[in-house]
Amino acid sequence: MPNEITNQENTSKKKKQNSVDISSIIGDEKAAILLLSLNEDDAAGIIRHLEPKQxxxxxxxxARASNLNQEKVGAVYRAFLEDIQKYTNIGVKSEDFMRNTLTAALGADKANNLVDQILLGTGSKGLDSLKWMDPRQVASIIINEHPQIQTIVLSYLEANQxxxxxxxxxxxxxxxxxxxIANLEEVQPSALAELNEIMEKQFAGQAGAQAAKIGGFKAAAEIMNYMDNSLENVLIEQIRDQDEDMATQIxxxxxxxxxLIEINDQGIQKLLRDIPQDILKKSLKGADDTLRDKIFKNMSKRAAEMMQDDLDTMPPxxxxxxxxxxxxxxxxxxxxxxxGEIMLSSGADEFL
Incomplete structure (x- = not known):
């Protein structure tokens, strides 16, 4: 997207952004949008309280949901919070309550973005709007941009995306x-402001005086963690060929x-409660004896024996x-x- 997008085009975009008519979205679709914007566990927790017909x-x-752009999602959330304020008798008007509720459901980053949208009556802005897009869509948007712009975008978004x-x-x-990404340390406010203009959205607030701390070895490592093993292994070796010290630090x-063996016993026990048994079995099929023993030690004796038997009889x-x-x-x-339920450690650093 060229930087010379005209003011007229930006105005058109803003009008389009505000054109979502919430009355045109039926109740079932609103509920679907809310649930689809949550993670699977939180959505499942809500669905458990519905009647079968619901x-x-x-x-x-x-299943029918399509075209869930950030404007539509934002409109549904604003309507949802307005309904809460109308029908609750406990005075849910506080920004703190809203922020804490959304943070519990969506995580801090996404919640903060939505709170800004709700309080300011706007859609997602600039780079933040990309967080609500499908990764393939984001790739198509930035594929022809300069690598430095691509680097900033990738460093700014969540690692899995x-x-x-x-x-x-x-x-x-x-x-x-x-x-x-590994070599990036900070981005000047002017660069972030320019990127927000490129995304054809209004910048939310003014860029602070301090440079944004994004990128670096940890950001590269977190992105690599979410890659398929085949891509991850090839990429780390290619980095090693170019810069051995960088590859080692990543x-x-x-x-x-x-x-996982570095997680304490209490953490392992909590983790085991959240892992489906079939996934755990497959994952342990390729684990060494030390890690298996760590897992078995934190199960009941009977559960450990059953898991061991399943692994011994599991086909290739x-x-x-x-x-x-x-x-x-x-x-x-x-x-x-x-x-904050468990602590992960890796090498010399920790992921909290």
Whole structure:
């Protein structure tokens, strides 16, 4: 997208942004949008309280859902909070209540974005709008931009989203971008402001005087954590060929399946309660004896014996299936760590 987008085009975009008519969205669709914007666990917790017919209607609406852009999602959330204020008798007017509720459901980053939208009556702005887009859509938006712009965008977004976006790039470009991300330390406010203009949105507030701390080895490591093993292994070796010290520092900060052994027993017990049994079995199929013993030690004796028997009698499993299961276990562990339920450590650093 060229920087010379005209004011007329920006005005048109803003009119379009404000054109979402909430009355045109039926109740089932509103519920579907709210549920689809949550993570699976939180959505499941809500669905459990619905009647069977309600589940069927909302499930059908979720299946039909399409074109869920950030304007539509923002409109539904604003209507949702307005309804709460109308019908509750406990005075849900406080910004703190709203912020805490959304943070519990969506996580701090997404909640903060939505609070800004709700309080200011606007849609997602600039780079923040990309957080609500499908990774393939974001890739198509930035694919022809300068690598430095791509680097800032990938460093700014959440690691799992950036990993999916990178998978859409060529092998050569992935290597170049990952090394740029690792070398990035901060971005000046003027650069962020320019990027927000490129995204054709109004910048929310003024850029502060301090440079934004994004990118770096940890950002690169977190993105790598979410990549498929095949891409991850190739990419780290390509980085090593270019810069061995960079590759070493990124690897030291990555949290891989073998690092689960560093989680304390209490953390392992909490983690095991959230991992589906079939995923756990597949993931342990490729684990060494030390890690298996750590897992078994934190199960009941009977559960450990049953798991061991299942592993002994399990037919051969494709390596790709084992790796996928391990990635899923790591994703669960990272979600729990983000909520402060467990602590993950890897190499010389920690992911809190």
């Amino acid at each position: 589940v069927q209607r909302v499930g059908s609406a979720m 950036s990993a999916e976006i990178l998978s859409q790039f060529s092998e050569r470009d992935r290597l170049d971008l990952m090394m740029r 690897q030291d900060l990555m949290f891989v399946f073998e690092n 499993v494709k390596i790709s299936d084992v790796e996928a299961a391990q990635k899923e276990v790591l994703a669960i562990a990272r979600r729990m760590a983000d909520k």
